[in-house]
Amino acid sequence: MPRVTVARVGVDVVDREALDASIRNFVSEGRQAVLAYANIHAVNIAWEDRGFADFLGKAAIVYCDGEGVRLGARLLGRRLPPRVVLTYWIWDLCVLCEREDYSMFFLGSGEEAVRLAIDEIRRRHPALRIAGYHHGYFAKHGPENEEVLEKIRAARPELLFVGFGMPAQELWIAENAERIGANVILPCGSMIDYVSGRKRAAPPWMADHGMEWLFRLMQEPARLWRRYLVGNLLFFWRVICQRARGGGA
Numbered sequence: 723m724p725r726v727t728v729a730r731v732g733v734d735v736v737d738r739e740a741l742d743a744s745i746r747n748f749v750s751e752g753r754q755a756v757l758a759y760a761n762i763h764a765v766n767i768a769w770e771d772r773g774f775a776d777f778l779g780k781a782a783i784v785y786c787d788g789e790g791v792r793l794g795a796r797l798l799g800r801r802l803p804p805r806v807v808l809t810y811w812i813w814d815l816c817v818l819c820e821r822e823d824y825s826m827f828f829l830g831s832g833e834e835a836v837r838l839a840i841d842e843i844r845r846r847h848p849a850l851r852i853a854g855y856h857h858g859y860f861a862k863h864g865p866e867n868e869e870v871l872e873k874i875r876a877a878r879p880e881l882l883f884v885g886f887g888m889p890a891q892e893l894w895i896a897e898n899a900e901r902i903g904a905n906v907i908l909p910c911g912s913m914i915d916y917v918s919g920r921k922r923a924a925p926p927w928m929a930d931h932g933m934e935w936l937f938r939l940m941q942e943p944a945r946l947w948r949r950y951l952v953g954n955l956l957f958f959w960r961v962i963c964q965r966a967r968g969g970g971a
Contacts, residue, residue, distance in 0.1 A: 726795050728964075729957060729960040741806060742818055744783060745815075754899065756895060756906075756909075760784050762957045763788075763888060763953060771889060773896070777889075777895070785806050786806065789932025791805075797961050808913045809923055812910075817847070819880070820850045824879075824881060825853035825879045826850070827874055827879035828856075831858055831912075839917040840852055856873060878904075884909050887912070895907055
């Protein structure tokens with residue numbers, strides 16, 4: 723599929739329907755694939771972190787998760803389909819997995835939050851196969867990490883969601899992908915917290931206009947002010963510089 727380079731990060735021109743079709747293909751072929759997401763924060767991390775940039779470059783698909791990246795592409799004269807936000811897409815994925823009899827494994831967040839998320843998913847989709855779940859607060863190297871990997875391998879899920887926050891979740895996947903017994907691996911950020919109800923999603927009018935970042939900033943200003951206020955300016959400066967060079971990476 724075509725790919726647009728935005729501030730050195732390649733983003734696939736893929737919509738939600740194409741992502742669903744790709745998941746079905748990866749599972750039917752028995753292939754392992756990573757579906758990564760790109761927003762302004764991801765692009766900024768990739769600019770500074772070579773390991774994270776390599777992870778995105780090797781992912782089977784990098785889909786657009788943020789309105790800012792879509793705007794950056796437009797400034798470069800390119801178009802990206804409507805963004806796909808896993809916080810909302812998860813419910814479509816539950817329908818897909820229920821229909822295709824795919825199982826899911828959820829790894830991340832706190833112990834109570836992931837348990838509440840599983841309860842909510844089971845309430846909405848009682849026929850869905852949950853292969854397993856585990857909180858994200860474990861040592862990412864050593865015996866504890868090996869126990870978590872063994873738990874996932876034993877469950878053999880078709881879809882694995884990993885939510886440690888960016889870039890920790892991506893780097894963990896990169897380090898352990900060859901030992902993860904799952905077909906499709908999806909970094910998922912705070913998705914588990916939103917499903918559990920521990921975090922509130924932006925109201926529809928803000929989400930529909932790409933203003934979720936502002937809603938999150940108002941909720942957690944001390945933690946997120948640098949990411950959004952400084953990070954957004956850096957991103958658009960880098961896009962403008964790319965445009966000045968003729969749109970090249």
